[in-house]
Amino acid sequence: MITPLEEKNQQLSENILRNRRDLLPVDLNNEEDLNTIEKRRTRGRKQKKSKKQKRQTRNLLKTIQQQISNLQSEISALHSQVAALVTTTTQSGR
Numbered sequence: 799m800i801t802p803l804e805e806k807n808q809q810l811s812e813n814i815l816r817n818r819r820d821l822l823p824v825d826l827n828n829e830e831d832l833n834t835i836e837k838r839r840t841r842g843r844k845q846k847k848s849k850k851q852k853r854q855t856r857n858l859l860k861t862i863q864q865q866i867s868n869l870q871s872e873i874s875a876l877h878s879q880v881a882a883l884v885t886t887t888t889q890s891g892r
Contacts, residue, residue: 800808
């Protein structure tokens with residue numbers, strides 16, 4: 799009878815072998831392999847740059863939203879002050 803630990807180890811061994819089979823050797827003298835490697839590097843750089851741009855855009859959006867919220871609060875406070883002034887002015891004008 800196989801214990802759970804032995805079964806787990808067997809699965810890990812099978813996964814390791816499968817992963818090794820999936821890795822193909824790279825021939826540095828082969829122009830196609832060199833192009834593939836360069837494409838991977840370029841793709842990695844583009845993805846990194848894209849993530850950076852997305853992060854910057856997201857942070858800028860948060861900043862703008864915060865500024866809008868602050869302005870809305872200030873406008874609300876000004877409305878209250880204007881309403882108070884109008885009320886005071888009309889009462890004193892009677």
